[in-house]
Amino acid sequence: DFALIKAYKGDRWGNLVYNKSARNFGPIMAMAADVTIAQVSEVVELGQLDPEHIVTPGIFVQHVVAVDATTHVTAQ
Numbered sequence: 001d002f003a004l005i006k007a008y009k010g011d012r013w014g015n016l017v018y019n020k021s022a023r024n025f026g027p028i029m030a031m032a033a034d035v036t037i038a039q040v041s042e043v044v045e046l047g048q049l050d051p052e053h054i055v056t057p058g059i060f061v062q063h064v065v066a067v068d069a070t071t072h073v074t075a076q
Contacts, residue, residue: 003033007056010040014061015054023055030060037063 005026007016016038018026030036038056043066 001034003029003036014058016056027056
């Protein structure tokens with residue numbers, strides 16, 4: 001059971017901050033899955049995320065993948 005979610009920022013422990021409506025289902029999917037892989041725009045150092053803004057705690061995230069805005073994935 002996997003969850004693939006997208007967040008705005010995250011740290012190496014998997015704590016996640018979302019933008020706009022991404023916070024509607026991302027945290028719920030992370031909590032329900034056995035393995036959660038989070039795509040983030042930016043990975044920040046530990047302690048840089050405001051604890052009041054963290055929506056998904058790292059206990060629910062197993063992998064964090066940084067994908068910047070210039071990276072595009074296409075199927076061929």
